[in-house]
Amino acid sequence: MTRAERLLALLQVLRRHRRPVSGRVLAGELGVSLRTVYRDIASLQAQGADIDGEPGVGYVLRAGFMLPPLMFSQTELEALMLGFRWVGKFADAQLTTAASDALAKISAVLPAELRREMECTTLLVGPRTIVDRETVDMGVVRTAIRTESKLGIRYADEGRKTGGERIVWPFALGYFNDVRILAAWCEGRNDFRHFRTDRIVALERLDVRYPRRRAALLKAWRAAGADVRVTVR
Structure with missing residues (x-):
């Protein structure tokens, strides 16, 4: 070293x-x-x-001290590129654009040698095997999570074309290879529920904050073991 x-x-x-x-x-x-x-x-x-x-x-x-971007190691740059490439393949269009913008900012401040190393990294992400079937704006979902806002959704359970109305408190999004899952507290069920985003027929971010903090919901969800046994209805 x-x-x-x-x-x-x-x-x-x-x-x-x-x-x-x-x-x-x-x-x-x-x-x-x-x-x-x-x-x-x-x-x-x-x-x-x-x-x-x-x-x-x-x-x-002390908080606030920032490391210069040019101090990235080659392994750290490989990790970043792998993450950017995964987002480009599996995230929605808004996140894909954000990842490209972030990558451009990092690339702009790297020395030429490290920039070439980053662009030539051979850690690759495999092709997607599914086609996006979401009909709602995932940016609205992420905004609701960030602002701790309630969501009104119409959700179609498996085998149903029309959905039931739900009021949920969204706190996390799970990105899997073949599906995306919204983790939320469901007011109607008074419990944690997981919703496939491609089965959300319609949604609206309500101008109402949910009464618990997002971090507290996430902690309770993990304590209940819901993060390791995702059940989608």
Whole structure:
């Protein structure tokens, strides 16, 4: 590991810890000596990294410090490209465009050598085996999730062409190879429910916030084990 890679790794470790972490713990995670950790922290502080702390107390990287994009490693760039390519194949048109815009922004600030490496990465995503059958705007669904707004939907259960009316509290979207699933709290069922987005016949984002926070719903959903046993009706 070069010194530059070691400094980047140290920053990444500090970003993972929200509370002060001792130099000994940092040395153990990085596989270096405690003396090297102290020297590297001093070097990063001299370069402008907002690292607070001292030996024997611990260190914390203050919120808001941004890593320069050009410090991406080749493996990180491969991970980004794989993610961008997956979104391009399996997400809706709005997300595909957003991914392309984000990729262009990253590419614009990379040095030429890393930009070529990113464009030539050989981590590929397989072809889609289905055709989009959604008739509603998924951007509306994502907006409702972000703003914690209720959704009014008309949902067609399997074997039915017309749907029943539901009021739901959407909090997550699951992207699978052959289907997309909306996870929500259903007011009518008073329970968590999963809805295939291609069976949502119509929807409307209501100008009403649901009474629980999205993070709380997600936590309760996971605690109930619903994230590992998705049942679609």
